[in-house]
Amino acid sequence: MSNRTVVLPLIGDAESDDTASIWARQIPHLSARELQAGGFDVGYVPLFTKDQAAIHYRDVATSSADELRALMNENNADRLIMGTLHLGVEVRIDIGVWDPQGDSIVERRRLVGNRAMLLALLPVAHRHFARLCGVSLTGQPRYLAGARSEKALFALAVDLDNEDLVQANGGQLDWADPWAARFAPLIEALRRDPEFPEARQRLVERCHRSEGENRPLGLRALQQANDLVGRRQHLLLEISKFHETNKDLDAAAAIAREAVERQPGDPEARLQYGRYLLLSGHSDKARPLLAAASRLRPEDWRCAFWMARLHEDTGQRDQASPWWKRTLSLNPPDGPERRRAEQAIQRSR
Numbered sequence: 001m002s003n004r005t006v007v008l009p010l011i012g013d014a015e016s017d018d019t020a021s022i023w024a025r026q027i028p029h030l031s032a033r034e035l036q037a038g039g040f041d042v043g044y045v046p047l048f049t050k051d052q053a054a055i056h057y058r059d060v061a062t063s064s065a066d067e068l069r070a071l072m073n074e075n076n077a078d079r080l081i082m083g084t085l086h087l088g089v090e091v092r093i094d095i096g097v098w099d100p101q102g103d104s105i106v107e108r109r110r111l112v113g114n115r116a117m118l119l120a121l122l123p124v125a126h127r128h129f130a131r132l133c134g135v136s137l138t139g140q141p142r143y144l145a146g147a148r149s150e151k152a153l154f155a156l157a158v159d160l161d162n163e164d165l166v167q168a169n170g171g172q173l174d175w176a177d178p179w180a181a182r183f184a185p186l187i188e189a190l191r192r193d194p195e196f197p198e199a200r201q202r203l204v205e206r207c208h209r210s211e212g213e214n215r216p217l218g219l220r221a222l223q224q225a226n227d228l229v230g231r232r233q234h235l236l237l238e239i240s241k242f243h244e245t246n247k248d249l250d251a252a253a254a255i256a257r258e259a260v261e262r263q264p265g266d267p268e269a270r271l272q273y274g275r276y277l278l279l280s281g282h283s284d285k286a287r288p289l290l291a292a293a294s295r296l297r298p299e300d301w302r303c304a305f306w307m308a309r310l311h312e313d314t315g316q317r318d319q320a321s322p323w324w325k326r327t328l329s330l331n332p333p334d335g336p337e338r339r340r341a342e343q344a345i346q347r348s349r
Contacts (some may be wrong), residue, residue, distance in 0.1 A: 003041060003078060003134070004041045004042075004043065004075065004076055004077045004078060004079075005040075005041065005042045005043070005077060005078075005079040005080075005081060005132070005133040005134075006042075006043050006044075006045050006071065006072065006075045006077040006079070006080050006081070007028045007029075007031070007032040007042060007043070007044045007045070007081045007082075007129065008028065008044075008045060008046075008047070008060050008071075008080065008081065008082040009024055009025040009028060009029070009046055009047070009057075009060055009082075010024040010025070010027060010028055010060075010082070010083050010084055010085040010093070010094075010095075011024065011059060011060050011061045011082070011083070011084045011085070012024035012025075012059075012084070012085050012086075012087070013084060013085070013086050017087065019087065019154070020085065020086075020087040020088075021057075022154070022157050022158060022161050023085060023087055023118075023154070023157065024084075024085040024087075025046060025057065025157075025161060025164070026157035026160050026161060027085065027093070027122065027125060028044060028081070028083075028129065029044045029046075029157075029160055029164075030122075030126075030141070030143050030157070030160075031125070031126045031129040031130070031141065032044035032129070033143075034126070034141050034142060034143060035129070035130060035133060035135065038135075040130075040133060040135055042133050043075055043077070045071065045075060046164045046168070047059075047060060047063065048165075048168045054169075054174045055165060055168050055169045055174065057164075057165075060082055065100065065103040068080060068098060068100070069100055072100070079097055079132065079133070080097065080098040080100075081095065081096070081097055081098070081129065081132050081133070082095075082096070082098050082105065083095040083096055083105065083108075087115070087118070088115070089114065089115055090112065090113070090114060090115070091111075091112070091113050091114065091115055091117060091118050091121060092110060092111070092112050093110070093111040093121060093125050094108060094109070094110050094111075095108070095109055095111075095125060095128050095129060095132070096108035096109065096132075097132055107132060109128050111124055111125055111128075118150060119144065119148070119150050119153070122141070122144060123139075123140050123141060123144060126141040143156075143198070146193070146195055146196075148193060148196065149192050149193055151188075151192045152188075152189045152190075152192035152193035152196055152199070153189075155185045155186070155188040155189035155192060155199070156185070156186070156189050156196070156198065156199055156202075158185040158188075159185035159186050159189070159199075159202065162175075162181050162182065162185065166181075166182075178214055178217060179217050179220075179221075182206060182210075182214070182217075183203070183206070183207075183217060183218075183220075183221035186199050186200075186202055186203040186206070186221075186225075187203065187221060187224055187225050187228065190203065190225050190228060190229055191228045191229075194228075194229035194230070194232070200225075200234070200235070203221060203222070203225055204222070204235075204238050206218070206221075207219070207221050207222045207238070207242065208238075208241070208242065208245070215246070218242065219239070219242050219243075219246075222235060222238055222239045222242060223239060226239060231258075231262075233259055233262060233263055233266060233269065236255055236256075236258060236259040236262070236269075237255075237256070237259055237268060237269060237272055239255050240252045240253075240255040240256040240259065240272055240276075241272070243255065244276070249276050249279055249280050250280075252272075252276050253273060253276035253277060253280065256269060256272045256273035256276055257273055259272070259273070260273050260289070265296070267292070267293045267296035267297040267300075267303070268293075268297075270289045270290070270292050270293040270296070271289070271290065271293035271297075271300075271302060271303055271306065273289055274286045274287075274289030274290035274293060274306065274310075275290075275306055277289065278290070278306065278309065278310055278313065283310060283313060283314050286310060287310060290303070290306050290307055290310055291307070293306075294307050299330065300330070301327050301330035301331065301332040301337075302332075302337075304323050304326040304327040304330060305323075305327045305332065305337050305340075305341065307323045308320045308323035308324045308326075308327055308341065308344065311323060312344065317348070320344065321344070321345070321348050324341045324344040324345050324348075325345060327341040328341050328342065328345070
C-alpha cells in the first residue's frame with residue numbers, strides 16, 4: 001500500500017461556462033498543492049487529450065473504470081479523489097473517493113450554498129479533501145489567507161489552468177497571445193489583491209525566466225504590475241534585476257536609486273544600488289551604500305562579497321582580505337562568487 005492519494009479535477013456540470021470549468025479543475029488543484037506543500041503525499045492529475053490542432057482538457061466523466069485504474073497504477077496511488085461542481089445560482093460541491101471495485105464514489109460529502117458563498121465553502125471542501133487523504137485540518141487554507149477576494153483567487157486559478165496546459169504540451173504555448181496566457185492572469189490577481197504573495201512570486205519568477213521574444217513581455221509585465229500596486233519596493237528591485245540581466249546597468253541603477261529614495265533603510269535596495277554603481281565604475285558613490293548594507297545585514301554573504309569587491313577594485317587588497325574570509329564564513333552557494341572569494345584568499349597566502 002503506497003498511501004499516496006491522487007486528486008482529479010471535479011466534473012463540472014456547466015461545460016459551456018468557462019468560469020465553472022476553471023473552478024472545477026482548480027479547486028482540487030489548490031487543495032492538493034497546499035497539502036503537498038505540507039509534506040503529504042498528494043498529487044493532482046489533470047487529464048488531457050490531443051488532436052491535430054492542440055491539447056485540450058478531458059473531463060473525468062469520459063474516463064472508464066479501466067482508465068481510472070491505470071491512472072492509479074501510473075501514479076502509484078491507493079486513493080483517487082474526485083467529484084462534481086455545480087456553479088450557478090446555487091453552488092454544489094460533491095467530493096468523494098472513487099471505489100475501483102464498485103466503480104462508484106464513496107465517502108461522499110456534498111457542500112451547498114448560494115453563489116455568494118463559494119469562498120466560504122472552499123475551506124470546508126479543503127478540509128474534506130484533507131480528511132480523505134488521511135489528514136486532519138482546522139482553520140483556513142493558506143491560499144485564502146488575508147481575506148482573499150474571489151476575483152483575485154480566480155485569476156490565480158486561470159494562471160494555474162494555463163500552466164497545466166503548458167506543461168501538458170511540453171512547455172510550448174498553444175496561444176497566439178503569450179501575454180494573455182502567461183502574464184495577464186497574475187497581473188489581474190495583483191490588481192485585485194496587491195498583497196497576494198503567490199501571485200506576485202509566480203509573476204516575478206515567470207518574468208525572469210522569459211526568453212527570446214517573450215523577454216520584453218516579461219519586463220512589461222513587471223512594470224505594469226508595479227504601477228497597478230503602487231510601485232512596491234519588492235517589484236522595483238525585481239525590475240532593477242531584470243535590467244541587470246539585460247545588461248542595462250544604467251536602467252538598473254535608476255530603478256534601484258528610486259528604491260533607495262523610497263526606503264532609505266532598506267538594505268536590499270542599498271546593496272543593489274551600490275553594486276550597480278560599483279560595476280559602473282562609481283566606487284566612491286558605491287562605498288557608503290555597500291557599507292550601510294553590510295551593517296544592516298551582517299549575516300548576508302552578498303554584502304560581505306561586495307565589500308570585498310569594493311576594496312579589491314579600488315586597490316585596497318589588504319582591506320579586501322577580511323571581507324573575502326567573511327564571505328566564505330557565511331557559506332555562499334557554489335557559484336562564481338564563492339570561487340572568486342576562494343581564489344582571492346589563495347592569492348593572499
